[in-house]
Amino acid sequence: MGLNNLGKIFMPKNKVFYDLFENVAVTVNLMGQQIKKLVFESDRDKRAPIVSQLEDLEHRNDELTHQIFTELGRNFITPFDREDVHALAMSLDDVADCIYASAKKIHFYNVNPNETGIQKMAELIETGTQEIQIAVNGLRDMKHLRKMTDALIRINSIENQADDVYDLSIEKLFQIEEDIKTLIKKREVYSVMEKVADKMEDAANTVESIIIKYS
Template identity: 65%
Template sequence: MKGFNAFVQLFLPKDKVFYSLFEEVADSVAKMGSLLKEVVGEPDFDKRAALISQLETQEHVNDDLTHRIFTELGRNFITPFDREDIHYLASSLDDICDYIYAAAKKINFYKVNPNDPGIQKMADLIEQGSRQIRSAVKELRNMRDMRTITDALVRVNSIENQADDIFDMSIERLFETEPDAKEVIKKRDIYQVMEIVTDKCEDATNVIESIIIKYA
């Protein structure tokens, strides 16, 4: 399928190639958000490790897609929107995937039980945010349904604000209820990485907002 997609892209107008690649990246972001939710919902360490392996594979797929975007940017004079915006959007989407994978890795590396209210809620928000990112990116090709894009941007902003609140409450609860200093350090690190994911989602929506202001 990957080879077929590459073959098809040879026949697309060169500026349209970017839309196809970004849509694949958006699918990757949403898939990784869903996989992270599965990771924190899986109590068995070995089964979690298998899910994290899937996340690693998907993260590599996303790296390849991002590299292809940058390659196309270097070889094409015609682009659907500003070259700078293409670069920023590709980088911000790649950051989301990188930090999702980093959060999952830390859960098993630290051998932390993810059945923790803060981790669970953060994973919910990340899954929601990744789906909203996909919705917004997929509308860039035509920019006909501006309501879908703007609604997604507003929701991601709300998700990021909620994540900040969850982070603060989780840290407060951690210091009040966790007697083991090592567990405090481990969980705080996981909270921080998960909160960064929502920041990166908001970064991506800021780029999308810049694009629609210029071209819608």
């Protein structure tokens, strides 16, 4: 009997880690929806409560991540490798942090987000968080590997698309933006939104590692 199969026999009946990770994935997906809503809102005053909602969701994610680490210290046996539990929790937390950072920069810099590049980045982020939820939900029983791997492939594609949007948007920004302060602010927004895509890919890579070890 292989070590992986042996590990499955002793897998704890309390699937607390799956519950926590699925709640994190829901929270991250909600944040993806909210960042898209934010950039399609032209009224700054109406954007403020959306930023506040994103802050609440980011705090919720922090609490869930803390619970994961608490359970990691409490449980000798985990559903998959401890380093993978830690890596997945950290990568998902990074996604949430960067989404909230994007919203904060848009709001505090008073950047008008109603331009094609920023909106396209937000759409990619929203789609990526949906795919993350699909992939993370599949970890519980590993019965839908094709669905999970398709989601991971789409996340990798989203990261590549985000790179392209970033490059083209920054090039256009330097061509048309005459105010240096506005240029710097918008470049900061694009940079942190592109970082969200990088962090989503990190999370996808961690899920892929778990699939390879335990499927």
